[in-house]
Amino acid sequence: MKVAAVQMVSTPDLGRNLEAAARLVGEAAAAGAGLVALPEYFCLIGLRDTDKLPFAEPEGDGAIQRFLADTARRHGVWLVGGTLPLRAPDGQRVYNRCCVYGPDGVEAAHYDKIHLFAFDNGRERYAEATTLAPGDTPVALQCGPLRVGLSVCYDLRFPELYRALMAPPCDLLCVPAAFTYTTGRAHWELLLRARAVENQCYVLAPAQGGQHESGRRTWGHSLVADPWGEVLAVRPEGEGVVLAEVSAQRLAEVRTQLPALAHRRL
Template structure:
């Protein structure tokens, strides 16, 4: 593993597939121009709209999203994470899918989101992700890279389930991906705290690309795409507008923190 720059992309995706992919490409280009070798897109990067529209367009979204990720990775010679897009499953449902692609456009890892957001948020909005999404039934994978470290996948609501990240750290993860479309109401109180907690307790870097702003109707997201180091220090915060958070992933910092706080070696259970 070497030092490198990683970017967490922040978007305001809407119910418009082509527009969203154009916005994503512009932000990826900006990240690469600043030196990013690893670029991470948020959950729902290619489509964020009403559930009925998502299901109706699922085949097209899946096909274009995967093709986009592979084409972009080759064009910019980067490793890219597509942080969540629908891939058709059974029973007229989809998998919320995170996909990691290498510089040659080859798939490195795939994860189907396991924890689904079925919550009545106190701001009056109700979310029932399980109505259209089939939960993944396998633990998320890690990908071992000689140059980028060991990368662990997750998606959004997973961040509230620390056992998932303990699994990733036990598999050797150095970097945790937490792409999200976090609600504005919960985000203001919980988002940064949860990202920092997952980084601290696993002594890993956490890269958390995010959605921000108003997407359609009353759907608002929190923003603040983050990159957090293994000590819990926020290295980059994208604020509340579309843009990027970019920071160095430094193996020396990882080694130093794990030496200073060797909690992973002290696990009892």
Template sequence: MKAALLQMTSGIDPDANARVLSDAVRAAAGQGAVMLFTPEMSGLLDRDRARAARSIVAEADDRVLAAVREAASTAGIWVHLGSLAVREGERLANRGFVIDGTGAVRARYDKLHLFDVDLPTGESWRESASYRAGETAVVVETPIGKLGLSICYDLRFPDLYRALSDAGAEVLAVPAAFTRPTGAAHWHVLLRARAIEAGCFVLAAAQAGKHEDGRATYAHGLAVDPWGEVLLDMGEAAGLGLVELDPALLAEVRGRVPALRHRRPIPAVTRA
């Protein structure tokens, strides 16, 4: 099975981002992929909250989502739209979508863990100032297997991926917009660790480069197999990458290291 990853440099204009996404859907289908994966915040990346607020709408009114659904239907390809900012009343949700080859939304996932941090570089991020956290983990049937959904900062919380693999996930999606300092330090090692722990393929589409709002993202969209081997590293440039996923490898790795079958409930910690 062939999957495609889109590495993009999302900007402040949702319509421009929608055109990039729609072109990528058509290109991925044309190159034989059965499913395309896009980064976190594919439709809008803008840290100017006042300006961004003018472009963030309810899911039913989102032009980016509508464009990707139409492109998926026309091309007959599934898409994991890594995430969009969508409005829900007075708050926002960082929401990913799984769209099938007819353009129907098969699953939604709201980011569980919100990124609030002050970095040594002087950057400060407060997702919780605008966004509400999700409440549900999600696994969905897709052409490449049972897909467990997550978004960016979720990567640092292995309990989520344990829950996803316990629920039958075979592939884990980790769309992201990692900062450069944290990406250089942790991106590769955490993605490989999640693949090994869960015995799953990991597909992590990434934002890349210098964005219109002034931020810089790490790039290096990755595909990792269940043994922890990197199948695809997209480097620093925006573009489309393709990777072959062998379902037989999943069974082989889980047979060689049957850790999923050996999991036990963790007992209470004894303080000595």
């Protein structure tokens, strides 16, 4: 199956972001992708972190969820919907939710980001827990021929999550993200390739990539890595689509030549 990572530079305007996402998903589908993944916060990157709160949707309803369902159905693809703000029970924060829709437009699964990012180097400070509530459950699902494990951005730094997703093994791990420029330059590709190598599967990483209207700069470098850790395709910056083929033969070849998953003891 051909898969696609959509890279965006999302704005504070929901309508503009949905238009851009629709155009890019259409481009990916026209190129033959059967599974398309949007980046974290594809729908909105506001001027302030709290700007997402008024856009929070109830489970199963809302403009963003309807857009994802309609887009998946229109193009007949599996659509990993980046993330959107979904109301949390405390009424003060939101879940950073990744919803997956099948080619029929029906939600097949969703995952709430478990690990919440915090960073402070004396110049830049950021703490997601002020606006986000954490999820608590790893999620994997069958997308046509592919078993797909879900994760979001900062989850990438926690290999134990991906180990939990490998029972049974996934063919593809999906990591929609909005990595900061600082952390992305240091660790993004390194961590993605490590997750691919240690789990012997493909990694699909759609990202935010560029200078946002809020002044924030995201790292981009949306990519697809294969089970040997080879980067098959990458887009450094700016909106666009990254495409690659997920090969069952390549998965079997790597897992047969070096059966590390079968050698696990812990």
